[in-house]
Amino acid sequence: MNLNLRLKIGLTILAIFTLGSVFLPYFTDVDPSAQGTYYRRLPMSREHLLGTNTLGQDIFWFLVFAVRNSLILGVGVSSCTVVISVIVGLSAGLIGGIYDRIVMVVTDSFIAIPSFPILIVLGTLVRGRTNFWLLGLILVVFGWAWTARTVRSMALSIREREFISTARFSGTSTLGIILKEVFPYVYAYIVVGFINSILFVINTEASLAVIGLSKVEIPTLGSIIFWALNYSAMFVGQYTWIVAPVVATVLLFLGLFLTSTGYNELFAARRGHS
Amino acid sequence: MIKLNNIVASYTTVRGQVTAVDGVNLHVPSGYIVGIAGESGCGKTTLLRVLYGDVSFPLSLKAGSVQYGFCNDDGEEATSSNIRQHWFKRISYIPQSSMSSLNPVIRIRKQFVDFRDSKKGNAEVLAEVRAYVKDLGLPPEAIDAYPHQLSGGMRQRVMVAMATFFKPDIILADEPTTALDVVVQKGILLLLMNLQEQMKNTIFLVTHDMGVHYQIAHKMLIMYAAKAVEFGDSDAVFEESLHPYTRMLIESLPTVGDDRMRQGVSGRPPSLWDDLHGCRFAPRCLLATELCRVEEPALKEYKPGHFAACHYVESS
Amino acid sequence: MSLIQYLVGKIVTYLLVLCIGITITFSLPRFMPGDPIDGYLAQIMTQAGQRMSPQAMEELRQSLSELYCLKGSLLSQYFGYMKRVFLTFDFGPSLSSFPRPVSEFIANALPWTLGLLGTSTLIAWTLGNLIGLLAGFFHNNRIATALEVIGVVIYPIPYYIIALVLILLFAYVWQIFPLSTTIRPGPLTFEKMKTIFHNSFLPGLTLVLAGFGWNILGMKALAYATKEEDFVTYARLKQVPPRTIMVSYVFRNGILPQVTALALSIGMIFNGALLTEILFSYPGLGLLMRTAVGAGDYNMLYGTITMSIVAVATAALVIDLLYPLFDPRIRYR
Numbered sequence: 001m002n003l004n005l006r007l008k009i010g011l012t013i014l015a016i017f018t019l020g021s022v023f024l025p026y027f028t029d030v031d032p033s034a035q036g037t038y039y040r041r042l043p044m045s046r047e048h049l050l051g052t053n054t055l056g057q058d059i060f061w062f063l064v065f066a067v068r069n070s071l072i073l074g075v076g077v078s079s080c081t082v083v084i085s086v087i088v089g090l091s092a093g094l095i096g097g098i099y100d101r102i103v104m105v106v107t108d109s110f111i112a113i114p115s116f117p118i119l120i121v122l123g124t125l126v127r128g129r130t131n132f133w134l135l136g137l138i139l140v141v142f143g144w145a146w147t148a149r150t151v152r153s154m155a156l157s158i159r160e161r162e163f164i165s166t167a168r169f170s171g172t173s174t175l176g177i178i179l180k181e182v183f184p185y186v187y188a189y190i191v192v193g194f195i196n197s198i199l200f201v202i203n204t205e206a207s208l209a210v211i212g213l214s215k216v217e218i219p220t221l222g223s224i225i226f227w228a229l230n231y232s233a234m235f236v237g238q239y240t241w242i243v244a245p246v247v248a249t250v251l252l253f254l255g256l257f258l259t260s261t262g263y264n265e266l267f268a269a270r271r272g273h274s
Numbered sequence: 275m276i277k278l279n280n281i282v283a284s285y286t287t288v289r290g291q292v293t294a295v296d297g298v299n300l301h302v303p304s305g306y307i308v309g310i311a312g313e314s315g316c317g318k319t320t321l322l323r324v325l326y327g328d329v330s331f332p333l334s335l336k337a338g339s340v341q342y343g344f345c346n347d348d349g350e351e352a353t354s355s356n357i358r359q360h361w362f363k364r365i366s367y368i369p370q371s372s373m374s375s376l377n378p379v380i381r382i383r384k385q386f387v388d389f390r391d392s393k394k395g396n397a398e399v400l401a402e403v404r405a406y407v408k409d410l411g412l413p414p415e416a417i418d419a420y421p422h423q424l425s426g427g428m429r430q431r432v433m434v435a436m437a438t439f440f441k442p443d444i445i446l447a448d449e450p451t452t453a454l455d456v457v458v459q460k461g462i463l464l465l466l467m468n469l470q471e472q473m474k475n476t477i478f479l480v481t482h483d484m485g486v487h488y489q490i491a492h493k494m495l496i497m498y499a500a501k502a503v504e505f506g507d508s509d510a511v512f513e514e515s516l517h518p519y520t521r522m523l524i525e526s527l528p529t530v531g532d533d534r535m536r537q538g539v540s541g542r543p544p545s546l547w548d549d550l551h552g553c554r555f556a557p558r559c560l561l562a563t564e565l566c567r568v569e570e571p572a573l574k575e576y577k578p579g580h581f582a583a584c585h586y587v588e589s590s
Numbered sequence: 591m592s593l594i595q596y597l598v599g600k601i602v603t604y605l606l607v608l609c610i611g612i613t614i615t616f617s618l619p620r621f622m623p624g625d626p627i628d629g630y631l632a633q634i635m636t637q638a639g640q641r642m643s644p645q646a647m648e649e650l651r652q653s654l655s656e657l658y659c660l661k662g663s664l665l666s667q668y669f670g671y672m673k674r675v676f677l678t679f680d681f682g683p684s685l686s687s688f689p690r691p692v693s694e695f696i697a698n699a700l701p702w703t704l705g706l707l708g709t710s711t712l713i714a715w716t717l718g719n720l721i722g723l724l725a726g727f728f729h730n731n732r733i734a735t736a737l738e739v740i741g742v743v744i745y746p747i748p749y750y751i752i753a754l755v756l757i758l759l760f761a762y763v764w765q766i767f768p769l770s771t772t773i774r775p776g777p778l779t780f781e782k783m784k785t786i787f788h789n790s791f792l793p794g795l796t797l798v799l800a801g802f803g804w805n806i807l808g809m810k811a812l813a814y815a816t817k818e819e820d821f822v823t824y825a826r827l828k829q830v831p832p833r834t835i836m837v838s839y840v841f842r843n844g845i846l847p848q849v850t851a852l853a854l855s856i857g858m859i860f861n862g863a864l865l866t867e868i869l870f871s872y873p874g875l876g877l878l879m880r881t882a883v884g885a886g887d888y889n890m891l892y893g894t895i896t897m898s899i900v901a902v903a904t905a906a907l908v909i910d911l912l913y914p915l916f917d918p919r920i921r922y923r
Contacts, residue, residue, distance in 0.1 A: 109607045111854055113614075114902045116861035117895040120879055121618060203748045207865050210750045211880060225754070242758075246751055257746035328827060361829045369827075374820035379842045379918055388838065389828040420918045436828075 007262025013255030021068035028061055044240065053241045054231045063244055066219040067252065073136060073205055073220070074198035080140045082194050085147035090186065092148075093155025104152070110145035118142075119204065120213055132215060135208075139201050146200075147193030154189050188267030195260040199253060206249065221249050276302040276444070276476065280338035283324050287332065292546050294320035296500040297338075299573060300581075302493070304343055304443070307470055307477045309491030309508065311484060311523070313543055316497040318480045322446050325478060326367055327357035344443055362389060366437040368447040372429035376421040382432055383417040386439070407435050410465060427458035431465065438469050445470075445477045451486060463490050484527050488512060496520050499543045499554040502573055506580030516582035518559050553585070561586045596920050600910040604903055611899030615892050616671050692893035695878055700897065703874035706790060707863045710797035711852075717798070718805020719841075719848060725806065726813025726844075727836050738810055745803030749862040753796045753869045760792060767792045793870045800862055808851060812844035819843075846917050853909040860902050875901075 035055040042052040050059035092103040122138055202221065208214040209222025212230075216223040228242040278300045284293040295317045302308055310318045320333065329335050335354065342352040344364060352360060361367075369375045377385060386403050387396050404414035410431050416424060417432070424432070430450065437445055447466070451459040467490050470477050479491060487494060487508065494511040496504040496519065504517040515521040541558040544550055553571050556562040565585055573583040722741070725734040760767050768789060816822060822839050830839070867876030875894050882890035914920045 105603060105606055108603060109610045112607045112857050112903055112906055113611055114857045114860040114864075114898050116864050117879060117898040118614065120883060121891050121895055199746065206748065207750055207861075211865070211868050213883065222750075225750070229754075242754070246754060249751055250747055253746035253748065254743065257742070261742075326827070358829075361827065367827050369820065369824050371820060375824040377821045377825070377839050377843070379846075379916075380838055381918075384838075388834055389825070389830040420922060422919050423922060 004262075004266075006258050007266060010255050010258030010260070010262050013251055014259055017067055017252055017255065018071065021064065021071055024064045025068060030058070030061065041238065050240045050244050051238075053228070053238060055227065059240055059244060062219050062224055063248060066221050066224045066245065067248060069219055070202045070205065070221045070252075071198075073132065073139075074201040077136050077139045077143060077201045078194050078197035080136075081143040081197050082147065082190060084140070084144040085151055085193060086186070086190060088144065089148040089151025090155050093152040094159055096156075096159070100152075107145050107148050107152075110142065111149065115142040115204070116207070119208060132218065135205065135214060139204060142204075143197055143200055147189070147197060150189050150193060151186055154186055158185055188263070192260050192264050192267075195256055195263070199256045199260070202252070221245055221252070275304060275343050277341040277343070278302065278325075278338070279341065281321070281324055281335070281340070282337040283320055283329070283333060283335050285320075285332050286334065289547070293336070294333075294500055294546065295324060298497075298502045299338075300495070300502060300505055302476070302495075304476045305474050306492040307467070307479060307490055308493045308495060309487035310478060310480045310495045310497060311482065311487055312497035314482065315543060315546075317500040318497050319448060321497070322448055322478065322480050324354070325444075326365065326446050327354055327361070329354075342444065360442075362437075362442070363440055364442050365444040365446070366440070366442045368433050368437045368445065368450045370449040371453055372426065372433045373421070373453075375433065376429065378421055381418060381420055382424075386417065386436060403435070403439060406439055407432070410435050411461070426454055427461060430454060430458070430462055434462065434465055434469070438473070441473055441475075443475050445475060447477060447479045449481050450479070452481065452483070459486075466490065484523060488527075496523070499550070500546060501554060501583065502581075503555065503584070504582045505573070506577070506582075510577070510580050516576055516580065516587045517555075517584045518561055518586075519555050520582075553583075593914055593921055596914065597911065600907060604907040607903045607906075608900065611903065612672060612896065613668075615896045615899070616668060618892065692889050695890065696875070696893055696897050699873060699875050699878045699894075700901070702872065703863065703867065703876065704901070706793055706797065706867070706872065706874060707860065710794045710863075711801060711859055713794075714798045714801035715805055715848075715852060718802030719809045719845065721802070722806040722809025722811075723813050723836065723841050723844065726810040727817065727840055729810075729814055729817075737806065741803050741806030741810070744799060745807060747800070747803075749796060749800045749865050750869060752799050753793075753866050756792050756796055757869070790872070793866050793872050796866045796870075797859075797863060800866075801859060804855075805848070808848060809844060812847060813840050816840045816844050842916075846913075849909060849913050849916055853906045853913075856906045856909070857902050860898065860905075864898070 035057060038048065038052045038056050038058055040052060040054055040056050042048050044051045048058050048060065050063065052058050053062075088103060088107065092100045092107075119138060119142075205214060205220060206222030206225070209216055209220055209226050210229070212226055214220070214222060216226050224245045225242065228238070228245070231238075231241075278298050281295050281298045282293060283295040284291045298317075298321060310321065312318050323329065323333060324335060325340060327340075339354040340357070342357060342360075342365070344352055346352055346356060346359065350356065352364070357365060376382065380388075383400055383403070387399055400417070403417060407417060408414055412428060412431050412435065416428060421429060434450070437447075450466070451462050454462065463486065466477060466479075479487070481487065491508045494504070494506065494508045495502060496511065496517065498519050504511060504515065504520045506516075511520060512524055515524055544554055544557065551570070552568050553559070553562070553566040556566040559566065563585075569585070571583045571585045573581050575581050576587050718741075721737050725737045725741075728734045817840055822835060825835050825839050863874075864876035864879065866872070867874040868880045871877055875898060879891065879894045881887075882894065
């Protein structure tokens, strides 16, 4: 696949999803998570694009809000993690020495610890009192490590390069060096890390929701599957209920992934590798 | 005798085709160390690749061929089209960088045998290899090591050993001493000289370092802008150069005890993308006339065994 | 760096990860609002459905306090906890199946998890790397590109989707495999092995499919890059047979970063495995955790997460220790 193709496809998918989640909600004023709004188990029709489910919810609108909430969570958390990752990674890579070693050990520990079990426990402990914010916070705690690592390795390789020494000898301040020389390189990794982080966050939240450990009243890509499973959508022939979110999730993830690798290749080509 | 018959070789790039070797026509007597010199981009590495027969995309041999002066197993003469079967048997190659040319995760001894068709057992061959490398100044245990455990000089000796173990008729060396310090350099050069004396084969040595050529080359080929401009015994080429470019090259070499100001050669070689007419050195040549700009000089034998491509050879 | 330095470094990191992990599990109960002991007692009363005499309650309270080392200063609690966990793996009794110890449940569940995880990771890694190698080595070939596309498409699909799709197709539409696992305890007969295989196939397939995507892509990129290296060019000029180049030159070098990456991603693979177990009701740690959540069995929960952290860290350490076998530059100075 040539790089532009990947990036184009990825961005197109993402654009559709983002624009859909931003603008579509304005076209309805019904709360999609309210149950019993419509007749149950209606087939697909012009009024209900994907039919309604056993709880009397319109599947299409539920899905739209689900995508929106997942994206909001993903982007929100990722923005925080990116900031943390960059600070940690850049400082570790550029300062080096003992500081770097300590930071690396801590980062590696966070990467090594499996987040899922801990999330399960935390979900249990504050059951009932879970709100989205808390979940987001926990996801930030577990999400910064990987990107910090990649940013750091990039910072390490930059540090040794000649143009940094040149800048330093020419009297540019450290902050100036960071902003003008280092950032254009690290920028690539930040963008890629950001998108990967969105992927990770949506994935984790959905994984938790599917087994019922997240706030499942709020529509997200995971919770819609949870409800479908809970109400045995497959057995009662409610295929749209379960298939639609699966397709939506796959497409969204594919879009994120293609965009991420597309940018990766784009930046690599710009830097002169191929 | 190794015959280069009107070799034209070009690279296909996104911008089009560029001819890196443009009509080199030469007969090289076997049994000598032949130095190939010239500025970067003059075509010497391409010529080496053509000589080796490593002509794969994006390089292509547009015209001409090489006749190697020996015969295949079936009696046919070895030429560019069938030289591949002789790789590392009758013709071999010493690459520029020894560190990156050896597989870092495999022991050296395995890299000595992984390209042979095994007529003899590996153990037998390795015993011979161990004996052989001793003559080259390497401890026999060296070949049991991994590449990163040896120093740069030792690794280069390993490369030389690999290239010469099968006693090839022709050895091609591409900047074999560039990445080494002078002491190690000297060792490798002496090694090559001794081997050539023993085996009486032909070594083509490409380097931009005229000092190296001065030390070991028997014959010299000077290239400029994809053309061969002078060829002859190195004594003659160094002391009595026929081509103005050669003269300028030699003049730029420092000698001990001589602290005159060195004359550089002003200007740069022409871009091979341009349409080139006449003598390619004319823009930088002090003797250039209208004839030079219009008509390309052919490589002619002006003295026995000494060739040059210049209209004004006599006047110097 | 020398081999010793490398090994020591890895072991130190391992111990540190364990410490951080244990510290997390140690701190978790203390974040619960209210007195944890009261909460547990209430749980036990409801689950066990018995009424205990006040004296029995007091004894229980005492033993629980001891269990959680809630007596004494925080530091002594911490060390007491560490000692208990590390030396004896004693997590206390299960609250929902009182008084059976948590460690008994974990001992039963752990082999299932390790087996499933180990087998599927091995298959995914090997298969993925082989496909990636072929895709990268023959990168102009159409089949190779097709394989790469498969990798690209499968890689971003999350575990639960794959699990659901497989369940839908193979347990519901075509009822080849069971919807949820039913493995009865008993001796390991041939029949039993067949049942195990039959039940493990779908979860295993989920893990393999979810895992081998990144192996394919990673290896393909590495193989492609390695092909351009000087030593591969030189090997070609020496007329080393192409198969030898692919195996001894490209593969042997490309596999090194893949081993390191595997060690780093064990945590994520484990996450996916837990989720898959839950979805398939597979009798491993994942299911144990889920049921513990449902029953409010905190002891079980803490026990299982501690074991998870230990398992993941140990697996990563093992892989890190095996790395020198692949890379002679670490093995010999």
